[in-house]
Amino acid sequence: MPGIRGLFIPGPTNVPDRVRRAMDIPMEDQRAPDLPQFTLPLLEDVKKVFKSRTGQVFLFPASGTGGWEAALTNTLSPGDKVLAARFGQFSHLWIDMCIRLGLEVDVVDVPWGEGVPADVFAARLKADRAHKIKAVLVTHNETATGVTSDVAAVRRALDEAQHPAFLFADGVSSIASIDFRMEDWRVDVAVSGSQKGFMLPPGLAILCVSQKVLAQAESAKSRRCYFDFADMARANKDGYFPYTPPTHLFRALRASIDLLFEEGLDHVFARHHRLAQGVRKAVEAWGLKLCATEPRWHSDTVSAICLPEGFDSNEFVRHAYRTYGLSLGVGLSKVAGRVFRIGHLGDLNELMVLQALSGVELTLRDQGVPFSVGSGVAAAIEHFHHTRPAQLAKAA
Numbered sequence: 001m002p003g004i005r006g007l008f009i010p011g012p013t014n015v016p017d018r019v020r021r022a023m024d025i026p027m028e029d030q031r032a033p034d035l036p037q038f039t040l041p042l043l044e045d046v047k048k049v050f051k052s053r054t055g056q057v058f059l060f061p062a063s064g065t066g067g068w069e070a071a072l073t074n075t076l077s078p079g080d081k082v083l084a085a086r087f088g089q090f091s092h093l094w095i096d097m098c099i100r101l102g103l104e105v106d107v108v109d110v111p112w113g114e115g116v117p118a119d120v121f122a123a124r125l126k127a128d129r130a131h132k133i134k135a136v137l138v139t140h141n142e143t144a145t146g147v148t149s150d151v152a153a154v155r156r157a158l159d160e161a162q163h164p165a166f167l168f169a170d171g172v173s174s175i176a177s178i179d180f181r182m183e184d185w186r187v188d189v190a191v192s193g194s195q196k197g198f199m200l201p202p203g204l205a206i207l208c209v210s211q212k213v214l215a216q217a218e219s220a221k222s223r224r225c226y227f228d229f230a231d232m233a234r235a236n237k238d239g240y241f242p243y244t245p246p247t248h249l250f251r252a253l254r255a256s257i258d259l260l261f262e263e264g265l266d267h268v269f270a271r272h273h274r275l276a277q278g279v280r281k282a283v284e285a286w287g288l289k290l291c292a293t294e295p296r297w298h299s300d301t302v303s304a305i306c307l308p309e310g311f312d313s314n315e316f317v318r319h320a321y322r323t324y325g326l327s328l329g330v331g332l333s334k335v336a337g338r339v340f341r342i343g344h345l346g347d348l349n350e351l352m353v354l355q356a357l358s359g360v361e362l363t364l365r366d367q368g369v370p371f372s373v374g375s376g377v378a379a380a381i382e383h384f385h386h387t388r389p390a391q392l393a394k395a396a
């Protein structure tokens with residue numbers, strides 16, 4: 001197929017040219033005496049993306065799932081109880097991992113399309129006077145349903161119950177795209193991955209860990225080896241790694257963090273919000289519904305969109321790919337066949353969003369879904385026009 005293909009899955013996301021070029025270098029010496037001059041500032045700068053001052057960053061060769069495992073095995077012992085809500089495929093998989101690692105999970109099932117029920121968490125934490133719950137798990141952005149949850153509300157629930165449990169956040173599809181405040185929310189372990197907001201190829205689990213966790217890690221009896229925080233911390237202290245590090249991904253990470261800082265994190269978040277609003281305006285104009293049931297759950301990185309009864313979203317996504325080279329996300333698990341997803345995160349601008357929306361309109365038209373052709377693209381254009389960043393508006 002000639003021309004540029006459209007990658008609008010919620011990860012892997014588009015990798016900026018500057019990041020790709022940063023990897024086009026000869027292989028490096030992993031024990032070179034000058035490597036720490038590169039790695040030590042890199043670890044410090046990653047921390048800023050998590051908005052952490054006192055935490056410690058870990059980079060494991062893995063994907064986000066490896067980050068989940070590192071978070072759990074370094075902090076908990078088999079039989080420990082954790083509190084978690086299930087409202088999509090990713091929150092489901094993290095809970096499944098807890099069970100497979102021998103943890104006891106107090107699962108709060110929530111309809112898919114809603115987020116973490118902070119009030120239910122508050123009640124469970126208050127009732128747990130013996131402090132049997134050792135950790136509370138929050139999927140900050142549920143990528144399967146396009147739902148963002150309120151981590152600060154869960155922190156308040158813990159504080160109000162004066163509960164000492166750890167607070168863990170999965171920020172794989174939020175960190176570096178949606179505001180995340182490790183320090184303010186006193187998150188104990190935040191997990192991310194390279195291939196979403198960080199705009200890198202897959203291959204890194206990126207974590208930030210509180211001093212509280214590091215101080216207590218020795219008492220965690222879960223078996224761990226490759227993902228051991230202590231081994232990693234010991235080598236990282238001098239800027240090295242306990243096993244061969246993926247230095248090319250580190251070079252890419254350096255470039256992506258430079259891009260994020262040059263734009264400014266707050267501008268990055270504002271851009272994601274504005275582009276996401278454009279997508280949501282389009283969905284509304286098409287007469288379709290988001291899987292996220294209320295505006296407070298709307299995700300600025302991914303929109304899961306319900307097709308009307310009688311249409312198969314798997315076929316829809318296949319058609320878009322085969323006919324137009326447009327990659328959209330499929331519906332996962334419970335919502336398979338019913339929703340398709342537009343990933344709108346990372347290296348993204350208005351014209352790219354309009355490309356995705358046009359592709360969706362073409363596909364809606366081909367598949368015979370009733371809607372007014374051009375309505376979504378027009379609604380997004382109006383939104384982008386009226387919300388132009390100030391300096392553009394002035395120049396016009």
Ligand SMILES: *Cc1c(COP(=O)(O)O)cnc(C)c1O
Pocket residue numbers: 011063064065066090139141142143170171172173193
């Ligand atoms: C992508 C993702 C993960 C991790 O997936 P990997 O494929 O292991 O990188 C975890 N949680 C959420 C919310 C995600 O979006």
